[in-house]
Amino acid sequence: MKCFFKYFYNISFWPVFLFCLSCAQFRGPKYPEIIYNNKQPLISVKYEYGEIQIILPLQYDGDIPENILFKVFAKADTMNPIISILQEAPNEFRTALPQGSLDFTAKTNMIKIIPQDENFDPVSVRFKGIGFGRIVLPTKIIRSGQLIISGKTFLKNDASILPKVKVAIKDSEDVLFNTFSNDSGFYQIAIPGESRFSENLRIVVGENLIFKPLSKKLTFENSRKLKINALLGPSRAMRGPLYITEKSNVHFKKGPDIGAEILFLLNKGEVVSVDRITPGSYHGFIEVEIDGGKNIIMEGWVNRVDLKELNLSSIRKVIK
């Protein structure tokens, strides 16, 4: 068997080898490199763009504006909105934006909500975007704009400024907000817009003074701003010597006698201008405010024990 293969090898190798050699000569040499012609490749690129759906639930606290203008700003550009939509006040704001229109690295995107109602202020919602898909933002509460009450506090007697006077906004007897006038007598209080619907809203000025505080009902009909200058204490018409009631429900009577007709019950801090004195009573005048803000002077008698002398200069010192 081995001899057979050896014999076969001897008779077959050399003819095959010579045949291949002669064929290679016939075919010619091969160029060592592939020759390219640097042709531009044919390539097709197709993009599929998604969209961004934004959902912003809205909740109205009290009043509802009729229409709302929504403006969506992106990438910290607060000048040119990428979309503006005016619609009836919805329960949720929905919009769709092209992919890539929002910044998804930081909270530089913003929805500006502009109620078409002067009782509402515009509010903004900043948010971080996404490449594409859906964003559901936290619920935004739409409140009517703040009501602003401002003014100055004066001493009625000489129209001088009264600093550090307590100013309170009350709904019935509930104190909503407190503040004090500054050294220039100026005060300003902002209260929620929905307070405009309260029927018992009032301002009380001067509770930290010995005078009867000024109390006034607040009504916001055509404006969200009220200016109320508070004149406190006795007017210039009240001439000295001045006395002040030390407690509430002080009898202001027609005569000095026991059993005389009671004209008024005076509150604490009421100023009485005294002109006559008896062993048990003072005869004097009080100021009574009537409709239209006018004051009239009324005369009467007050028990001596219910009054103490009023010194306006000492009041200022007490206030300061």
Place this chain on the structure above:
Amino acid sequence: MCSIIKYSIGPFLYVSLACSQIKLDINTIPDEVDVYLDGLNLGTSPIRNERIIPGAHIFEIKKKGYAPLKYELIVNPSKAVEIDFFLNPVHACKFKTKEKGLVFELNGEHYWDVDNIRLDLEAGNHTLRVFKASELIDEQNIKINKPETFNYKEKKTITNK
């Protein structure tokens, strides 16, 4: 690809990148071609549901018998991108002449002076220049569409066999 990003640059960055990743599909003609993205082998085509981030990327396609393809693409932020590559074949051709003393130049960079040679030529147009005693005696374009044998005759247009 995802796993490379995941394990090489950390979970935090992976999360942020994942938000901006784009679905990538790659088709080639012919298919079953090795596809490289930024030097990393994505596998053989067709490639489906890979992920890519927006920005500049280099695609390389390699298959024996075809001209290799290198393509730089700036991928836009989008939901998905599908890329089709059409590879240009390389044909085995023969070039013969009975003329003597000629030097042939192809595309300005390949030279030979033998009268019978085998060439691997990319399909498309090639520029052939012929020199005799260092003097240009002929210049013509040849178009390769299939494996062919060319016979060159001096100052005559080459003809297909």
